Each structure stands twice: as structure tokens, then as C-alpha cells.
Amino acid sequence: MSEHELQVQEKKEVQHSGETTKPEKYFVPAVDIYETEEEVTVVAEMPGVTSDGVEVSLEDDVLTIEGSRKPEEMEGKRVLLQEYESGNYLRRFTVAETIDQDKIKASMADGLLTVVLPKAAPAKPRKIEVQMG
């Protein structure tokens, strides 16, 4: 096969500025961010998160993506091997482009969150007349 083999990527925990009240873990999801002339797209890996567990917000040019998943049913089960931890996901980005806030679209499929941020039409230059007093 010409493709390379996938490597194990260790999950990184979010570095909090403060501690959370709940003993939940937050991980940094791996992302792809790409841009076309019309929009900026963010794809984030969030396995285990359903569409109602996702929160996307854009505030003061800061895009926050958050995914929460339900804790695993562990009743009557015994762990034989644990190679990954499950938890919630959180990541923030500063968006340099002007985004049309009303047209942001987010979708969840196969554990991948896709957020499409359409760029706002460039503001038209406006000439300001200076009145002579």
C-alpha cells in the first residue's frame, strides 16, 4: 500500500487556567483547518461525541469548539486493558478572517466535527468627506 501507516497519537489534556469543579477530563482534539476564497473550515476529531454534545461559538474572534460525551457504562465490567482515556474535548482558536456569524454551519459525522465559517463580504471602502468649518 502506498499510504503510510497510522501512528498512535497520544491524547493531550487541555491546560486549564483554573480547575474544573467536576472531575472530568478535557482533551485537545486534533484538527485540520483549511481555507478557500469563500470560507474557513475546521475539522476536529471528537470520537464518541454525538451532535447534541457539541457546542460551537464565535466570540470576539475566538472560535471555541467543545464536545462532551457521556461517561462509559462500567457497571459489572472489569478493565482488562486500557490504552486510551475518554473524556470531553475543548479547543479554542483565534480567527483572523472576518466571519459572517449568522452563516456558521456545524455538522458531526463519524466522530468528526466539521465547522464551516463563511467569510463576510469585504467591507466596502467608504470615503469620508471632511467638511471645512
Place this chain on the structure above:
Amino acid sequence: MAFIRFAERPHFRNPWAEFERIRQGLDELSRTFIGEGQQALARATVYPPLNIFEDKDSLIIKAELPGVRAEDLDISLEGDTLTLQGQRKPREDSDKVSYHRREIKAGSFSRAIALPTKVDVDKMSAKLANGILTITLAKAEEVKPRQISITTE
């Protein structure tokens, strides 16, 4: 500065042995820092990392496979070896795309694991939902806990 002529060194000496000794020492040191009450994670060396659970009559294997579609995944059981194979296809982009970040990798994977108990081959199911694969294997009748009655003469 002391010079050692190359020919004077015993030729069976492994030049990396010292580094290996230091590495092992550091590994040991980092292990002692795992906090109390925190479950030590086993380090996966082959993709994907797995979590394996058991209950009374089944074995549950879970893996996080975001972006992998069910048709690109292949699970097979041979004897007591379970093989997980698949690939994550790269996204099809148009030419005008410029990337800012690229952290999600595309590629293939293959992992084989020896099952800790015997399983019933006919009762095996796999589910892929929200990027999480769950394989449920029923334990074979002969390994299920059984009560033994004792008779006296």
C-alpha cells in the same frame, strides 16, 4: 582532555549501552510520578489504541476511530487472534484549498490482538457509532464460570 585511541577500546563494547541505561532510568523515574488514584495507561504502540473490558459472559473491545467509515474497516477472527484492519481515507479537497493546520492523518492500520479467553465465534458483533468501534464477543461456554457440586460417599 584524555584521548583514547580507537584501537585501545575493547571491541565488544556497545557504544549505546550507556544511553540505554540512562533511558531506562528515566522511564522508571517517570513511572513513579503517576499520581495516586489515577489509572496507569498501557502505552499503545500500534494504531488504534484499544480498551478491553469483560463482564460475566462477554468480552468488549473498544477503539476510537474518528473519520473511518464502516466499509473501510475489516475485522476478522482466526483462532483466538482478532485482527483489525482498515484505512482512513484522505479528504477530497479542491485545488483552491490552503491549509492552516493539518493534524488529522490519513493512512492505513492493522492490529492483531490475542484474545484473553476463548470466544464463541458465532456470537460476535461489531458496531461503529460516532467514531467509536465496539466489538462484542461472547465468551465460549467452557470458560464461563461454573458451579461444581461436591458429592459425598
